[in-house]
Amino acid sequence: MPEAGAERRLRAILDALPDLLFEVDLAGRYLDYHSPRTDLLAVPADVFIGKTLHELMPHATADHCLAALQEANTKGFSQGCRIELQLPSGLAWFELSIARKDNGPGQAESFIVLSRDVTQHVLAERKLQRLTQLYAALSQCNxxxxxxxxxxxxxxxxxxxxxxxxxxxxxxxxxxxxxxxxxxxxxxxxxxxxxxxxxxxxxxxxxxxxxxxxxxxxxxxxxxxxxxxxxxxxxxxxxxxxxxxxxxxxxxxxxxxxxxxxxxxxxxxxxxxxxxxxxxxxxxxxxxxxxxxxxxxxxEADRLRAQASLRESEERYRKAFHTSPDAVNITRRSDGLYIDVNQGFERTTGWTAADVAGKTSLELNIWRYAEDRQRMVDALHRDGQCHNLEADFCRKDGTVLTGLMSATLVRLDDVDCVLSITRDITDKKRADERITQLAHFDQLTGLPNRSQLQARFDFAHQLAQRSGEGLALMFLDLDHFKNVNDTLGHSMGDRLLVQVAQRLSSALRAGDTLSRMGGDEFILLLPAVNEEDASQIAMKLLAVMHEPFKMDTYELVSTLSIGIALYPYDGLDFETLSKNADTAMYRVKQASHNNFAFFTQEMQTHSARHLQLNNAMHFALARGELSLHYQPQFSLQDGHIVGAEALLRWQHPEMGSLSPAEFIPIAEDNGQILAIGEWVLRTAVTQLKHWIDGGMAPMVVAVNLSAVQFRHPNLLTMVTQILDEVGLPPQYLELELTEAMAMDNPMAAIALMNQLHERGIRMAIDDFGTGYSSLSYLKKFNVSKLKIDQSFVRDISDGQDDKAIVTAIINLAASLNLKTIAEGVESASQLAFLRLQGCDEAQGYYFSKPLPVAAFEAFVQAQQPVS
Structure with a gap:
C-alpha cells in the first residue's frame, strides 16, 4: 500500500477514536491535540496549546497528572490516572493512559496522553457501590x-x-x-x-x-x-x-x-x-x-502494547489489531459487510476471517437478537458512536456469549465503515447471576428462599387487595425427617429434600410459589384461592408423597404435616399468616402426622398460653412457686402407711394452680425439666430425712422420673450425690419410670437399673399395662414394683375386661417376685377386689388426696391401720 494511503488510513482511524488524544512534554505543557471530540474539552484547543497543566487545571488535579507523567517517564507508560473536571456541560471524569514517545536521536521525549470519558462508568460504579452494601466483604474486594x-x-x-x-x-x-x-x-x-x-x-x-x-x-x-x-x-x-x-x-x-x-x-x-x-x-x-x-x-498490558505499536506505524497497528484480546472488526456501514476482523474476534466467536469475509452479520446470524443490533445502528446514526452496548452473540458452534461492545464510525479508503470492539463478559455475567442466585434462592433445592418468597407474597397481596380474592400460606414439614439423617446420613437427607421439592413443585399451579425455609420446612404461597381450593391442593400434595422415594438401594416413604392460614381471615400480613400456618402445622404434628389443618383461634389461644407458660417456667424455681405434695401409700395386708409419692405442684401468682399434665411436657421441651427434676428429688429426699429424724416411722418416698432425666448420662451421679449429701439410706428412695420410657431403649434401661440397684435404690414401673412391654425384657428389669395404672383400677368394680387385666398384672408380678401397687383407688369395692387378688399396696383418694407437708404430717399422726 502507498505510504500516503497508509498515513491517510491511520489518520482516519485516529480521527475515529472516541477519546481525547494529547501530546505533552514532561513539564506538562501541551504540544499538540488530535480529536474531533471538542465537546469534552474544558477550553478550546487553540487556547490550551502551549500552556501547562497548572495553568488550565486545579492545582491538585494538575499535580495528579504530573505524577502520572513521571510514572510514564520512569516505566515507559502509566495507566489508570483518573481526574475530575468541570466542563460546560457539567462535572465529568476522565481516565488517562500515558505512554512515553521516542522522537528519535537527539530529540526531546514527549508523551501521548489518551483521555477517556469515563463519566458514565464512574456514575455506574457509584450506583453499584450503593446496591452492594449488603455484601460488605465482597464489595470491599471488588x-x-x-x-x-x-x-x-x-x-x-x-x-x-x-x-x-x-x-x-x-x-x-x-x-x-x-x-x-x-x-x-x-x-x-x-x-x-x-x-x-x-x-x-x-x-x-x-x-x-x-x-x-x-x-x-x-x-x-x-x-x-x-x-x-x-x-x-x-x-x-x-x-x-x-x-x-x-x-x-x-x-x-x-x-x-x-x-x-x-x-x-x-x-x-x-x-x-x-x-x-x-x-x-x-x-x-x-x-x-x-x-x-x-x-x-x-x-490492559496487551492494550498498552497495542497503542504504542499503533502510534509508530500502520504495520504495528495491524499487529495490535490482530493480537488484541478483545474481538475487533470493521464492517461497511451501508450493508454491514465484514471488511476485516482480528484474532480476538476469531478466538472469541469461532468465526475465522475467511468465514466472514464478504458476508454480513445477518447472513451469519451472529447477533442473537435483532433488536440489539438495531440499538447499535440507531446510536451510530444519532451520535456517530455507540458505547458499552451489552448484547448476546452466537458463536460459530452455536453457543452464546455475552459481550460489551463499543462502536464508532470511521472512513477508510473513502468508504464509511464501522469499527467495533467487543469484550466477552460471559463469565462476569454468570458471576452476577450467581450472586443473585445466592441472595434469592435455596442452594440445595433451587427453590426461592425467604426473601424471594416475601417479594412474591407482596405482589400477590397487592393483587388480592385489589381483586378481593383470597390467598393462602401453607407450612409443610416432613414427618420423622430426623430419622433419615440419623440413620442414613445428612447427604442422603439432602437428596431426599431435593426429590421432595421436585415432586411437590410438579403438583402445583404455574402461579404458586414453593420455598424452602431450611431443614425439612417448606412454605407454599397460593394466590387466588379459597378454603376449598386450599383443601384440594393440600390433599393433592399429601397424595403425591405416597409413592416411595427411590435412592440407591433404599425406598423411603415420607409424609407431610401441613398447616394452612388464609388471607384475610387468619392475618393481613406475611408474618401473621406464616406464624399462624406454622401453629396449625404443629397441631397436625402433635395429633396425627400425614394430614393438614387450617388455623383456628383455639390454636392461637393454645399457642399463646404455651408461650406464657414457657416464659414463666424460667422463673418458677427462683421465685419459689414450685412445691411438693405427698400422697400416702398403704399396705393392703395390714393397712399401715408404707410410703408416699412426691407430686409436683406449681402455684403461679397470676395463672393460679397449674396442672403437671400441662406444664411438664413444656419443661421437657425447653430443657427446664433437668433443673426441676433435680429440685424435686433433692426436696423429697430432704423432706423424708427430716421426717425420719423427727421421729416419724421410716417409709419409702417415690419420685417420678421424666424421659429426659432417665436418658441423661448424669442421672446416676446426681441421685447418689443427693442421697450422700442428705444422708438418707438409699433403700428409702424409689424412682418411678413409665413403661414406655423403659422400652424406648431396653438395653440402656437395664444397664441403668442394674447400677441403681447396686447402690440400693429401688425402681418401679409406673403406668404398667399402658405400654408395650416385652416379657423377655421385663424379667431382666431390676425393679421391685409394678404400678397398676388408674385407668384399669377405675372400672374394676363393674368392668370384666379391667378386672381381667388387673388380675393378670398382679399374677405376672407375683411370678416375677415383684410387688404391685394400684393407683387411683377411690372406693371400698375397688379396694376389696384388689385385696382379694393379692395386690400388695394402694394409693388414691379413698385414703387421701396429695397433701402439702404440714397436712401430710398431721395425716400420718392421726392415721390408724386401715380395716
Whole structure:
C-alpha cells in the first residue's frame, strides 16, 4: 500500500477514536491535540496549546497528572490516572493512559496522553457501590479490583479485606512460578504469617496425608476446605501450627488468569466449621473476581502494547489489531459487510476471517437478537458512536456469549465503515447471576428462599387487595425427617429434600410459589384461592408423597404435616399468616402426622398460653412457686402407711394452680425439666430425712422420673450425690419410670437399673399395662414394683375386661417376685377386689388426696391401720 494511503488510513482511524488524544512534554505543557471530540474539552484547543497543566487545571488535579507523567517517564507508560473536571456541560471524569514517545536521536521525549470519558462508568460504579452494601466483604474486594492496576497492588488489599471485613485470622496469596511449577507466598495479612517463611507448594511428592489446604487445592485444581483444621486426621502436619495460632478452619481457592492456574488464595478462620454455605459462596465469588482482575491486568498490558505499536506505524497497528484480546472488526456501514476482523474476534466467536469475509452479520446470524443490533445502528446514526452496548452473540458452534461492545464510525479508503470492539463478559455475567442466585434462592433445592418468597407474597397481596380474592400460606414439614439423617446420613437427607421439592413443585399451579425455609420446612404461597381450593391442593400434595422415594438401594416413604392460614381471615400480613400456618402445622404434628389443618383461634389461644407458660417456667424455681405434695401409700395386708409419692405442684401468682399434665411436657421441651427434676428429688429426699429424724416411722418416698432425666448420662451421679449429701439410706428412695420410657431403649434401661440397684435404690414401673412391654425384657428389669395404672383400677368394680387385666398384672408380678401397687383407688369395692387378688399396696383418694407437708404430717399422726 502507498505510504500516503497508509498515513491517510491511520489518520482516519485516529480521527475515529472516541477519546481525547494529547501530546505533552514532561513539564506538562501541551504540544499538540488530535480529536474531533471538542465537546469534552474544558477550553478550546487553540487556547490550551502551549500552556501547562497548572495553568488550565486545579492545582491538585494538575499535580495528579504530573505524577502520572513521571510514572510514564520512569516505566515507559502509566495507566489508570483518573481526574475530575468541570466542563460546560457539567462535572465529568476522565481516565488517562500515558505512554512515553521516542522522537528519535537527539530529540526531546514527549508523551501521548489518551483521555477517556469515563463519566458514565464512574456514575455506574457509584450506583453499584450503593446496591452492594449488603455484601460488605465482597464489595470491599471488588472495589480493590476496580481500583488496583496490578497484582502487586491488589493482593495486599485482598488479604487485608479478608481479615478486616471477612473475619479471617490470616489470609495469604501465593503466585505460581511458571518455570518451576511451584507456588510461593507473595503477600499476607494476619496472625501466624511467620509460619509462611520458606513455604513452597508443589506436587512433586506423592504424599496424600498430612497436607494443608493449599497443597490439596493445588493438587485437585479446585477449592479445598478444612472445617476442623486442628483435628482433621488428613492434616496432621498442620495441627501444631493450627493450635498455636488458633486456626479452627482453613480453606484454599485457586486463582486463574485466562483460564490457567495463576496462584492460590488461602484463608484461616478462628472458628471450627466457619465455612458454611454462605461463607463458601463469598470466598468463591472473591476468588472468581480476583481471577477476573488478573484477566483485566493481562488485557490492559496487551492494550498498552497495542497503542504504542499503533502510534509508530500502520504495520504495528495491524499487529495490535490482530493480537488484541478483545474481538475487533470493521464492517461497511451501508450493508454491514465484514471488511476485516482480528484474532480476538476469531478466538472469541469461532468465526475465522475467511468465514466472514464478504458476508454480513445477518447472513451469519451472529447477533442473537435483532433488536440489539438495531440499538447499535440507531446510536451510530444519532451520535456517530455507540458505547458499552451489552448484547448476546452466537458463536460459530452455536453457543452464546455475552459481550460489551463499543462502536464508532470511521472512513477508510473513502468508504464509511464501522469499527467495533467487543469484550466477552460471559463469565462476569454468570458471576452476577450467581450472586443473585445466592441472595434469592435455596442452594440445595433451587427453590426461592425467604426473601424471594416475601417479594412474591407482596405482589400477590397487592393483587388480592385489589381483586378481593383470597390467598393462602401453607407450612409443610416432613414427618420423622430426623430419622433419615440419623440413620442414613445428612447427604442422603439432602437428596431426599431435593426429590421432595421436585415432586411437590410438579403438583402445583404455574402461579404458586414453593420455598424452602431450611431443614425439612417448606412454605407454599397460593394466590387466588379459597378454603376449598386450599383443601384440594393440600390433599393433592399429601397424595403425591405416597409413592416411595427411590435412592440407591433404599425406598423411603415420607409424609407431610401441613398447616394452612388464609388471607384475610387468619392475618393481613406475611408474618401473621406464616406464624399462624406454622401453629396449625404443629397441631397436625402433635395429633396425627400425614394430614393438614387450617388455623383456628383455639390454636392461637393454645399457642399463646404455651408461650406464657414457657416464659414463666424460667422463673418458677427462683421465685419459689414450685412445691411438693405427698400422697400416702398403704399396705393392703395390714393397712399401715408404707410410703408416699412426691407430686409436683406449681402455684403461679397470676395463672393460679397449674396442672403437671400441662406444664411438664413444656419443661421437657425447653430443657427446664433437668433443673426441676433435680429440685424435686433433692426436696423429697430432704423432706423424708427430716421426717425420719423427727421421729416419724421410716417409709419409702417415690419420685417420678421424666424421659429426659432417665436418658441423661448424669442421672446416676446426681441421685447418689443427693442421697450422700442428705444422708438418707438409699433403700428409702424409689424412682418411678413409665413403661414406655423403659422400652424406648431396653438395653440402656437395664444397664441403668442394674447400677441403681447396686447402690440400693429401688425402681418401679409406673403406668404398667399402658405400654408395650416385652416379657423377655421385663424379667431382666431390676425393679421391685409394678404400678397398676388408674385407668384399669377405675372400672374394676363393674368392668370384666379391667378386672381381667388387673388380675393378670398382679399374677405376672407375683411370678416375677415383684410387688404391685394400684393407683387411683377411690372406693371400698375397688379396694376389696384388689385385696382379694393379692395386690400388695394402694394409693388414691379413698385414703387421701396429695397433701402439702404440714397436712401430710398431721395425716400420718392421726392415721390408724386401715380395716
Amino acid at each position: 472495589q480493590a479490583i476496580v481500583r488496583c492496576k496490578s497484582e502487586a497492588e491488589l493482593f495486599p488489599v485482598i488479604c487485608a479485606d479478608a481479615v478486616k471485613f471477612g473475619g479471617m485470622k490470616l489470609a495469604w496469596i501465593g503466585v505460581l512460578d511458571a518455570a518451576t511449577g511451584v507456588i510461593k507466598p507473595v503477600t499476607w495479612v494476619g496472625e501466624g504469617s511467620d509460619s509462611l517463611s520458606g513455604l513452597v507448594i508443589d506436587t512433586s511428592t506423592d504424599a496424600s496425608q498430612g497436607l494443608g489446604p493449599s497443597d490439596r487445592a493445588l493438587r485437585a485444581g479446585e477449592p479445598y476446605w478444612f472445617q476442623d483444621f486442628a483435628n482433621d486426621p488428613t492434616a496432621q502436619v498442620c495441627h501444631n501450627r493450627a493450635r498455636t495460632y488458633g486456626w479452627g478452619a482453613a480453606a484454599s481457592l485457586p486463582l486463574h488468569r485466562r483460564g490457567q492456574l495463576a496462584g492460590l488464595l488461602t484463608v484461616y478462620a478462628g472458628e471450627v466449621n466457619a465455612f458454611d454455605e454462605a461463607a463458601r459462596s463469598l470466598l468463591l465469588e472473591m476468588a472468581m473476581d480476583i481471577s477476573f482482575a488478573l484477566d483485566r491486568f493481562a488485557d
